[in-house]
Amino acid sequence: MAKNIQSLERAAAMLRLLAGGERRLGLSDIASALGLAKATAHGILRTLQHEGFVEQDPDSGRYQLGAELLRLGTTYLDVHELRARALVWTDDLARSGGEAVYLGVLHLQGVLVVHHVFRPDDSRQVLEVGAMQPLHSTALGKVLSAFDPVAHAELVDAKREPFTARTVTDLDAIERDLDLIRAQGYATDAEETWEGVAALAAPIFDRHRMSVGAVGITGAVERVCRDGEPRPELIAALRDTARSVSRDLGAKPF
């Protein structure tokens, strides 16, 4: 096994020292307890403070555990919270885009549909909440794979089934597609999963700029695409929606 990184070991020791009860310690206490030079201890504490793991009391100058550390274990986004926050925006996307809208999150080795807004015409449609979609061929799946490393790992491991003649199953080709998706900020599925159906999807981020899900719009390829390319006004509307939901989840625009 490789040699451990000393500064990380020291940072861990500091966190342990500060843990347990309402402990506040000054710089010299921490330095002497761990047998460190004050300057060394101060450098590590400053880094921990910057990450929010340690806070400094402005009056006494003493250090204590930061709020971020407490949040670390409990901040996963509840998918039902995601749906509740996205409801208004996804309704509006379906209305303005004239197509069905879906929200997806990573689940096992695929995309779990957690919200579905019907296409705004009077046709019979069936609610698809709870359905699974593949990662490698759908727009939702590709966005998750491009922006969430865990989804990417699942994609690499998963069996990549060819659903239509257009499905890309070769990993190198998929990786090139994911690079493009990261660069342009959205994914396309033009008849790669279902014949005659095209979809667009964009990522939803939380306040840590972590990808927590994807929003997609799906319809007949003739309506979603023009001259073989997705319609730019649909892309714009979709990305506005993704930004609005992300903003409601606390993500800052950059």
Place this chain on the structure above:
Amino acid sequence: MTDTHTGPFIAAIDQGTTSSRCIVFDKDGRIVAVDQKEHAQIFPKPGWVEHDASEIWRNVQEVVAGAMVKAGIGREDILAIGITNQRETTMLWDKHTGKPVHNAIVWQDTRTDMLCKQLGGDVGQDRWRRETGLPLAAYFAGPKIAWLLDNVEGLRARAEAGDLLFGTMDSWVIWNLTGGVNGGVHVTDVTNASRTLLMNLEDLSWNEDIAAEMGVPLQVLPEIRSSSEVYGTVTGGSLGSLLAGVPVASALGDQQAALFGQTCFSVGEAKSTYGTGTFMLMNTGEKLIHSESGLLTTVGYRIGEQDPVYALEGSIAVTGSLVQWMRDQMGLISTAAEIETLALTVEDNGGAYFVPAFSGLFAPYWRSDARGVIAGLTRYVTKAHIARAVLEATAWQTREITDAMTKDSGVELSALKVDGGMTSNNLLMQFLADVLDAPVVRPMVAETTCLGAAYAAGIAVGFWDSVEDLRANWRRAAEWTPDMDPAVRDREYKHWLKAVERTMGWQDE
């Protein structure tokens, strides 16, 4: 917004219990801009709730101006302005100064409990039910007027001298919009008037006998108009320059506005709004149905000179607030949405039933001696089962109201249109469809209350030709279809009813 909207537009003011909002809609019924401002809740004593009507009027002006700025439009783009409001909240103001003479008494305020008991006399709370469709309860406006006149120094004399005007929030906003002390019109609409205990449902006029019994001088009462007509135009004041000449063209109580916004224009169509509590209204057409099952009879809406459309109303006191209770008092979840996550970790309720009769049972039982129970507990039951029971309670209570409506009206519910915050709960919506054995449908615009006021105003000025135009705007965002074995449904309903029985007679009265 994700795309451009083209005018002209309709603005709707929603003067609600906690805030005032203004939403601008386009011809497709889509939202162009929203502005909102909360006002203070004043609690002078336990059970008393008041609002400062001056603050409310200031906020209304601000949000109207704010929504217009956000939409980037001017008065030439606004064809009409409509109003929907918290129902029953009661105020009096001086018609010479335009100043409220007391804080408004909010619908939740219970100070008129005793007065209502006295007014009921030997007959009890149904004394004026035949005439007004309502039981004598503290919510309604009439007894609140009487309380103000009898308990605030000098008001009765000023009222009898003709110096005071009464209004629910629709009247107050319309009077101010149309000029206030400089010729403001003093009107209310049939839906708001139907919540005063003072209006005859039959001919939509003030009942002079009841007013006399209650001690409400007729000269304080506004003129009763339809829900959709031009009452006047905006003049003067801070909105005068912004909106001068724009017609004020609708008024509807909030629940009736939601019925209108959900386009429930045919007999038997019903909507249910799931907030902290739940309000369900069913259109019964031109037929005035006196409930045998403890539902309220109310006016649904009236468009101009057309015949009024009546509705049956059932309310559930505790629905969304039960989820909040699980979050805030029990600490079993950290956000309201997590109730679904927790409930989904189990297959069923594990035999547990939760009847949240926190302040008694409402329609169709009306038992104030009932208190909440969780029934059917065994060692097997986990917090996840309780979470299921919490969601199921909302569905079963809806089922009981629906059954009462079917019994009273003879019309089977073909589908239920839903709105409100709890419609984002997929598990609940599916369970609701299952226990009602009818499809549950969510429309694409969540803001059905404001939309209803906008629709009624737009019809009054010819922006939309008829209710058929509005139906064409309605879009289905989701539909849940029943998928439950009838035997299971019957068994579960039986268990629920058994649990309801257990709540009764807890409180000694």
